[in-house]
Amino acid sequence: MNDWLAIHPGDAPLVVAFPHTGTDLADCEGGFLSPWLARRDADWHVHDLYAFARDLGATTVRTAISRSVIDVNRDPSGASLYPGQATTELCPTTTFDGEPLYAGDGPDAGEIARRRATWFDPYHAALSGELDRLRAAHGHVVLYDAHSIRSLIPRLFDGRLPQFNIGTNGGATCAPALAAAVSAASGADHVVDGRFRGGWTTRHYGRADDGVHAIQMELAMRGYMAEPDVPTEANWPTPLLADPPIGPNLRAILTACLEFRP
Structure with a gap:
């Protein structure tokens, strides 16, 4: 077993994936201009925020490797998930705000491979294996790809992001009933297929006709941690709130995923 890959098998037809909560720069740390910048855009605390998922019987799959080393939620071919919009690459060369992560061009083709x-291939082999196991047992499985991001990032989106950003790639990755149930549990401050329509994981695995219903949730971080106006090395990341206001919604959302039947 890889020490950077944490798999907690459950018996319920739900897999919760954590592709971006890791901060380990592994053997790539020396190549970054700033190790802090290379860690800054992590989905801070999200695996702890959803720790209750295991008590519900869900399977969780998490990589400890930083998204700046390789983003396991990007198309491995290098194709953009959001053509014409600012985004980051399979092996990012900039932060979300556009600061360079490398002094030069970044990793070459050999290093990306x-x-x-x-890291990318073993993560997805594990995720695929758990989905296959649960689909065989239940006839269907829900893949819930768990993310978060700062509420204000002008380079990526205008204004303040809604609290709950549900991605189904225009309804292509899951049954409408699942999207509707997750939307209802999210409350008023949500959007479906807004700026975030689901990353490569959601789009790759979401095959409702084959029994895999995939949905991405991008949380605005203000719902579970304090967000400074300008994140700096001195003030970021802030701790996970002891009683996050979105906690009841998240429990309702995962319960809706567990109760979903095609």
Whole structure:
């Protein structure tokens, strides 16, 4: 077992994936201009925020590797998920705000291939294996891809992001009933297929006709941690709130996923 890959098998037809909560820069740390910048855009605390999922019987799959090393939620071919919009690459060369992560061009094709074989491929092999196991047992499985992001990032989106951002790639990755149930549990401050329509994981695995219903949830971080106006090395990340206001919604959302039947 890879020490950077944490798999907690459950018996319920739900897999909760954590592709971006890791901060380990592994053997790539020396190549970054700033290790802090290379960690800054992590989905801070999200695996702890959803720790209750295991008590519900869900399977969780998490990589500890930072998205700046390789983003396991990007198309491995390098194709953009959001053509014409600012985004980051399979092996990002900038932060969300556009600051360079490397002094030069970043990793070359050979290095990208090495990182893919070392971290991307094993993560997805594990995720695929758990989905296959649960689909065989239940006839269907829900993949819930858990994310978060700062509420204000002008380079990526205008204004303040809604609290709950549900991605189904225009309804292509899951049954409408699942999207409707997750929307209802999210409350008023949500959007479906807004700026975030679901990353590569959601789009790749979401095959409702084959029994895999995938949905991405991008949380605005203000719902579970304090967000400074300008994140700096001195003030970021802030701790997970002891009683996050969105906690009841998240429990209702995962319960809706567990109760979903095609």
